[in-house]
Amino acid sequence: MNQTKPSRKRLTLAIGLALIAATLLTVWLVSTFDRFQAFQTPEQKLLHAMEDIEQADGNSKAKLIExxxxxxxxxxxxxxDVHLGASSMVRSGSTEDALLTPEERIPLLEWYMQHAEPSHYLIRAAEQLVYEYAVLGKSAEADQxxxxxxxxxxxxxxxxxDLLLLQAERQLEYGNTEQTRKLLEQAGPAGNDIVFNGLSETYGWISSRLLFAEGQAKSALESAQQALVEQARVEKDGYASESYIALEDYRNSLKTALNQHDSEPSVFSGKLIRSDGTPVPRAGIFLRESDRSQYRGDKEPYHAVTDDTGTFEIRGVIPGFYQLEVGLSYEQLxxxxxxxDWDDRIEIKGNSSVERNLAMTPLIEQQSPLGGQELTGDTVEFRWxxxxxxxxxxxxxMIPNQDNSGGxxxxxxxxxxxxxxxxxxxxLYATPGPLSWxxxxxxxxxxxxxxLAYMNPEAKFSWSVEAYDAEGNKIAQSSSPRIDSKSxxxxxxxxxxxxxxxxxxxxxxxxELAQALDRYxxxxxxxxxxxxxxRLLTRLLYAKSQIGEEQTMQELIPLLERLSEQSxxxxEIEKLLSLFYENADWAKYEQYYRLYxxxxxxxxxxxxxxxxxxMLLYQGKTDEAREAFADALSDDGTHRFVGMALAAELADHRSLTKVREMARSYPELSEENSWTYWSDLLEAMEKERSASPDTFDAKLDKTLTSFLNxxxxDVKAKAPASSxxxxxxxxVEALAQVH
Known part of the structure; x- marks a missing residue:
């Protein structure tokens, strides 16, 4: 049977159509695969990634692990996910990522450290492996x-x-000062030709901490200061690294401790457990200077992670006052x-071991109102x-923003x-929100x-409750970063x-506040x-008064007095007290304080x-002022008005020695970035007085009386001329800064 050969033209067309079909099929398959990938769960994606790692080797495996x-x-x-404490914050981003377990991560990190080429990933792998072993209490494996x-x-x-410095820091945290020094000598100080990438910048910091751990606080301070000078030479464009800032904070703490004549290293330890007795492992514990609220990540000078028993320990702590911060996952919360408590401070004295056990407690169950309930009665019933x-x-x-993005x-x-x-x-209507502009x-x-605050019927408000024991310690709360998980x-x-x-x-x-003001x-x-x-008229006028429009006061004060008669x-009375205080109208202040x-x-x-x-002290009512200060200071964890209390004692001609003892009993721990060390000021006064007691006493009495008068x-009057x-x-200059 004769067969006709296909023409070259037909053959070319057939091959072309086949190629087009194959290309379309490939595109379809890739598209289908991509769509399949998009529909995969995070767990499925992670499983496939782990399978790829297992099948790969060499550089390919290293890249996949990275x-x-x-x-x-x-x-x-x-x-x-969440930091609770001085710099409380919630991590942004997805919280639904599929995560490897420590048991899955550790062998992969170990493989990477044994085989991967040097890079910044190698340092990160080392940090992570050390962290995982610390959680498991396997320090020897990490060091190996x-x-x-x-x-x-x-x-x-x-x-x-970098790895040598990481080893040195670990040995320092164990208290092995001799081994720390050997590792530092091997690492050597960084030259300007070395790329700085995190741990490299910590050489000066570790060197200073080592000297402090060895009991050489003055040398440690000199070392920190020299390291800051050297490191500043390589900072570019005014940028200060986290390591530089951490070293700077450490230097300042050392300086303060030396000035306070208390500079021996101490240990802080404890356990984090739940109130039912179960430990909380893998939680971060941060001991932070109580005059600083910015979180510095792993460059915090004092941090630890709880092991499987919830135990933690932090060595080489400079004496001072600290706040605790706890890092937790969403699952732990x-x-x-x-x-x-925001005002809670831990005092750590030199050469001491301070133990603090921390307890997580169940969230308080809120019972009503719930679920966006619309309330119309004359009262609101809260129950928990x-x-x-x-x-x-x-x-x-919580008063919501207009776009409900926060509150x-x-x-x-x-x-x-x-x-x-x-x-x-x-x-509730009389409860205002904090003003901001x-x-x-x-x-x-x-x-x-x-x-408008609680007077806005279109706003959806939320509420929370906190529980305190008889000593004023917070023991439970209802609020949690996981509130969105509730139905x-x-x-x-x-x-x-x-x-x-x-x-x-x-x-x-x-x-349109100006028009609203006229309408009210x-x-x-x-x-x-x-x-x-x-009420709303006074709120708008009060907002104007708080940005310096003092002429508003003439209209505002009579309206607030009228409001206090109607409600x-x-x-509302609290606002009047603030205004009468600022205007030094003491008769009105006392009248409304009684009403308040x-x-x-x-x-x-x-x-x-x-x-x-x-207010009593300014009016010369010294005995009443002393009594009132004694009552208030015992309840104020920050002692922010201790300077005025000391002034009341001095105005009553109490001895400098007695007043200095009071300053030590109530150290100022306000939320400002810096405090006044009143005991130091009084010590200097004692020394200066010793040269001529009568002359000193006369000048102190005259200067202090002038200031108080x-x-x-005028409550904003500055300190008088030099004594x-x-x-x-x-x-007296420090006294003028007390607010």
Missing amino acids: QTVIEPYAYTPYTF ALAQTVKRLSNNTAERR EDWSWPF ATVEGAAYYELGG TGSMIRSGITDNHLSIPIDE SEDNDWESTQPDTL IENRPEFYLKQRTLNPADRLVLKG RSNVEADPNDTESL TNPR TESNPEPINAYERSIYAT NRQA GLPSIDDF
């Missing part, structure tokens, strides 16, 4: 892995030096929290589960002795949601629908009993009592 194990943000040591990697690296490489050991509770609220917290009521509270709606101090940029019907949210927005309110919400004025003139318009609410205490359903806090004591007339004695001038 991508899967070393790079992800979640694996950075000492970074946690580091030592083996160092041996295979060439001398004079940045990576080898599920239905639990660590209830910390009883906390064992609670002496009282504090109820707080502003406000205290609603403190000193609640039961597990429920029936609060009049007028009290733009940097150019334009009062019309004041956030509308904080002006909608169980979220502590509610609306206040007792009123409707009027035209002036709507102007506020639109940010008209409402009040038309109806003197319109308490709601009067005897401590929230009589109408207040909760205890007057230490801050307000300290202000009252200061000036403050009686001729530096120690007196320094004390």
Whole structure:
């Protein structure tokens, strides 16, 4: 049978069509694979990545480990989903990533350290492996892995030096000073030709810490200062690395300790457990200087991670006052929290071992209102589960932003002795939000949601509760970063629908505050009993007064007095107290302070009592002031008004020795970036007095009396002219800074 050969043209066309079909098929398959990948769960993607690593070798395997194990943000040591404490924060980004277990990560990190080429990934792998072993309590295995990697690296490489410094830091944390020094000598100081990449910059820091651990505090300070000078030479464009800042903070702490004549290294240790007794492993423990709130990651000078028993230990601590911070995962916080106090400080003296056991407690169950309930009655009923050991509770609220992207917290009521509270709606309406405005101090940029606060019927508010024991220690709380995990019907949210927005309110919400102000004025003139318009009128005027428009005071004060007659609410009276204090109107201040205490359903806090004591001191009522300060200082963990209390003692002609003892008993620990060491100032005064006691006493009495008399007339009066004695001038100048 004869077959006809296909023509060349037909053959070419057939081959072309086949190629097109194959290409389309390939595109379809790739597209389908991509779509399949997009629909894979994080767990499936991670499983495939692990299979690829297992099948690969050499550089390919190293690259896959870098991508899967070393790079992800979640694996950075000492970074946690949530930090609770001085720099409380929540990690941004996805919390649903699939994570490898420590058992899966450790062999991959070990392989990488044994085979991978030197790079910054090698340093990160070492940091992560050391961290994982620390959690498991396997310090020897970590040290062995580091030592083996160092041996295979060439001398004079940045990576080898970094690993040696990491080894040195670990030995220092163990207390092995001799081994630390040997490792530092092997690493050597960094030359300008070495690329700085994190640990390289810590040479000076570790050197200084080593000297301090050896009991050479003065040499440690000199070493830190020299390292800062050397390191500053290589900083570019004004950039200061985390290591530089950490070393700078460390230097300042050393200087303070030496000035306080207490500079022996100490140990801080303890356990983190749940209240049911179970330990909390893999939690970060940070001991932080209590005058600093910025978190510095793994460059914090004092950090540890809890092992499988919840135990932690931090060595080589400089004496001083510290705040605790705990790092936790979202899983660790599920239905639990660590209830910390902002004002809580830990005093660590030289050559001491301080132990502090920390307890996580269950979240307080909030019972009502919940689920965005719309409330219309004259009172609001808050209810929550009883906390064992609670002496009282504090109820707080959250005023949402207009776009519901966040909110502003406000205290609603403190000193609640039961597990429920029936609060009049007028009290909620009288509870303002904290004012905030733009940097150019334009009062019309004041956030509308904080002006209307709980008077906005369209806002969905939330609430929280905290429990305290008889000594004032927080022992439990209801709030948690995991609130979004609650079902909608169980979220502590509610609306206040007792009123409707009027035209002036709507102007506020639109940010047209000047027009709203005029409208509220008209409402009040038309109806003197319109308490709601009067209240919002005073809030707008108060916002204007707080950015320096003093002429507003003439209108504001009479309106606030009128408001206090219509609604005897401590929230409005509190504003009057502030204004009368600023204006040094002491008669009015005392009148309304009495009304404030009589109408207040909760205890007057230490801050307000300290202000009252200061007012008494300015008026020359020294005995009353001393008594009031003694009462307030014992309840104020920060002792922010101790300077004024010391001035009251000196005004009553108490001896410098006695006053200095008081300064030591109540060290200032305010939230400012720097404190005043009053005991140092008084020590200098004692030394200067010894040369001529009578002359010193006369000048002190004259200078202090002049200062207090000036403050009686103007609370912003500066320190008087020089007394001729530096120690007196320094004390009074510090006194002028007390706020």
